[in-house]
Amino acid sequence: MKRYISIDMKAMKENNLSLEEWVLLENIYFLSNNEYRACYASKDSLREYIGVSNGQIYKILKDLEEKGFLVKNSFGHLQVTQKYLNMVCTHSPKNGDTLQNIKYDSPKNGDETLQKMETKKENLRELLREKEKESKDSTKKAPFELPTWLNLEAWENWVQHRKEIKKPLTPTSIKQQIKLLEANKSDHVEIIETSISCGYMGLFPIKSDGKKALMDRCLNEKKRNYTIDPNNPF
Numbered sequence: 001m002k003r004y005i006s007i008d009m010k011a012m013k014e015n016n017l018s019l020e021e022w023v024l025l026e027n028i029y030f031l032s033n034n035e036y037r038a039c040y041a042s043k044d045s046l047r048e049y050i051g052v053s054n055g056q057i058y059k060i061l062k063d064l065e066e067k068g069f070l071v072k073n074s075f076g077h078l079q080v081t082q083k084y085l086n087m088v089c090t091h092s093p094k095n096g097d098t099l100q101n102i103k104y105d106s107p108k109n110g111d112e113t114l115q116k117m118e119t120k121k122e123n124l125r126e127l128l129r130e131k132e133k134e135s136k137d138s139t140k141k142a143p144f145e146l147p148t149w150l151n152l153e154a155w156e157n158w159v160q161h162r163k164e165i166k167k168p169l170t171p172t173s174i175k176q177q178i179k180l181l182e183a184n185k186s187d188h189v190e191i192i193e194t195s196i197s198c199g200y201m202g203l204f205p206i207k208s209d210g211k212k213a214l215m216d217r218c219l220n221e222k223k224r225n226y227t228i229d230p231n232n233p234f
Contacts, residue, residue: 011087015067020050021060025069029080038077147178149185154192158203161196177203 005026012022027049031039041049047057061078064070069084146155162169169177181188184205195203 006088008088015069015087017067017069018060020052020056021064021069023050024060025064025080025084028070028078029084032079036073036077038073038075038079040077147182150178150181151189151192154189157196158192162201165199165201167201180205 005023007019007022011017012019017025024046027046028039028041031041043054043057043061046061047054050057050060052060061070065072069081069087071079071081073079146152159169180203181191184191187206191203191206194206
């Protein structure tokens with residue numbers, strides 16, 4: 001808030017302004033010394049500046065708008081009008097124009113911006129759009145580079161198998177299953193083929209008892225659900 005303000009008693013009387021209204025206009029003007037030429041102070045802050053109650057600050061702001069000294073921008077922030085600037089000019093311009101144009105000039109108090117906002121609403125929308133875009137980009141499936149040791153034909157068969165059983169692979173499951181196959185490189189083709197034959201959703205390492213044990217497990221599971229043709233169990 002500006003420490004000292006000028007009070008033109010004649011202008012105040014001619015425009016039917018109270019002392020509180022004059023002081024509030026002065027403070028809103030100098031708090032608008034920013035690139036948006038708008039005051040972002042809350043009504044509580046403005047109320048404290050001029051020492052009035054909650055009810056009074058709302059009435060004063062409303063009266064100043066009706067008298068044409070205050071307006072709100074599209075975001076609801078307060079701005080003084082050209083009428084206010086014309087009133088407070090103490091010298092008449094030689095060319096007949098006003099000393100200051102409300103559309104283009106910020107308060108000339110010789111100080112740096114009195115009011116700062118880390119995130120202004122105008123910039124906040126752009127920030128939210130960027131965040132939303134980053135979020136969408138992060139959800140896109142990044143291409144997974146398959147290791148050179150992996151048998152591509154067997155892997156493609158496995159990917160197709162998962163699609164057929166309506167359990168397509170996700171980036172997470174791909175990483176997990178590649179890790180399992182890497183730990184069993186020498187048997188990884190056999191692991192894939194066995195899981196496909198058994199209709200499994202996952203890949204299982206072939207233990208020391210070999211492929212036969214895994215196939216027996218597959219056969220036993222099928223027996224519980226189907227009538228098996230002994231000559232063609234699969």
